[in-house]
Amino acid sequence: SQQGEEDPQALSIQEGENATMNCSYKTSINNLQWYRQNSGRGLVHLILIRSNEREKHSGRLRVTLDTSKKSSSLLITASRAADTASYFCATSQETSGSRLTFGEGTQLTVNP
Amino acid sequence: EAQVTQNPRYLITVTGKKLTVTCSQNMNHEYMSWYRQDPGLGLRQIYYSMNVEVTDKGDVPEGYKVSRKEKRNFPLILESPSPNQTSLYFCASSLSRTGNIHEQYFGPGTRLTVT
Numbered sequence: 708s709q710q711g712e713e714d715p716q717a718l719s720i721q722e723g724e725n726a727t728m729n730c731s732y733k734t735s736i737n738n739l740q741w742y743r744q745n746s747g748r749g750l751v752h753l754i755l756i757r758s759n760e761r762e763k764h765s766g767r768l769r770v771t772l773d774t775s776k777k778s779s780s781l782l783i784t785a786s787r788a789a790d791t792a793s794y795f796c797a798t799s800q801e802t803s804g805s806r807l808t809f810g811e812g813t814q815l816t817v818n819p
Numbered sequence: 820e821a822q823v824t825q826n827p828r829y830l831i832t833v834t835g836k837k838l839t840v841t842c843s844q845n846m847n848h849e850y851m852s853w854y855r856q857d858p859g860l861g862l863r864q865i866y867y868s869m870n871v872e873v874t875d876k877g878d879v880p881e882g883y884k885v886s887r888k889e890k891r892n893f894p895l896i897l898e899s900p901s902p903n904q905t906s907l908y909f910c911a912s913s914l915s916r917t918g919n920i921h922e923q924y925f926g927p928g929t930r931l932t933v934t
Binding site for chain 2: 737738742748749751752755795797799806807809810811812
């Protein structure tokens, strides 16, 4: 099964609203990363949070990490139509050596 | 401009006809990787390389080959493509040798159809 599982699978909101996506994982991690993918294009790195960090910000993005619950959330504030994309979490597991394991993603639609 | 390039971007081929998808990065990254993306299955790793002449299997290596003769290039070879290899393929690179400490940079993708 996937190490990272995003929730919800799909999210539709209006421009200006906040969007929250969650990621759960099963085993201990070194870090967790969030990526964005516009339809049919390559993934773009958004933010990396290490296992000893609890929260990180980057512009309108806020990522939290709760290692006790094995979960992370990505918050996009004041969303824009251009934020419409799929968002993936990827985990670097302590036991997986050099690999990142991606979840199946959340499809975010921001309606103008 | 720092980037990962893949060629071709689109390819339609027939079962059994050998093909190569090229991948090149200009960032002097140690780590390179190939993924395939399928609906409902997410992104799955095919092969990765932590250094020149060092390659390892990912989650779904069957039916694929790779080589890392130069640091910048990491071609994906399908010796005898089959329809179940129809997919969207991504090459990625990362600064660190282990590939999971820093972010990964992705190419634009290659959409492969095998009939």
